[in-house]
Amino acid sequence: MDPNLAEILDYVPLIVSGVVIISLAGILASWNSTRMKIKNGYPLEGMWGQSLKPGMTSEAQQRVTLLTQENAALRAELGSLKDRLANVERIVTDGGFHLTQQIESLRDSAPLAGLSREKVHDREGII
Structure with a gap:
């Protein structure tokens, strides 16, 4: 027997067991995914997206x-x-200070320019 072939044959059980383990892991993952879908009420789908269960x-x-x-x-x-x-x-x-300044500038605007500040407050009902 060829020595190279003997070395390769030593790895065959490892390769076969690796393929079996990976296949079983895939089957277990698929089974668990299906179980979780059923448990949580999601519809099951086939390979091409058709609905299987529950209808x-x-x-x-x-x-x-x-x-x-x-x-x-x-x-x-x-x-x-x-x-x-x-x-x-x-x-x-918005700064409260700037808002107060804007309100005061509106109170001192043109329509009431002839009135003093106290008269404006009296006119608005603010004392």
Whole structure:
């Protein structure tokens, strides 16, 4: 027998056992994935994406429709909350001192330029 062939034949049991272990690991992973899908209510699919189990019943279809509508409503509400939060952040980060100065400059503007500050406050009902 050729010495090179004898060296190669020494590795054959390792190669075969490696292939068997990798195959079993793949089968176990597929089995676990299918088990988790069934446990959590996800539909099972075949090789080309066709639905296998559980079939889509009218109750399941109604549930999907309701969840889709609820999801759309929650997304709209989230969008409005983001807008409101942006306005609150703008107000909070706006300097209160600058806001006070702007209010005072508006009070001292042209239509009431002839009146003194005390008269303006009396006229507005602020004493």
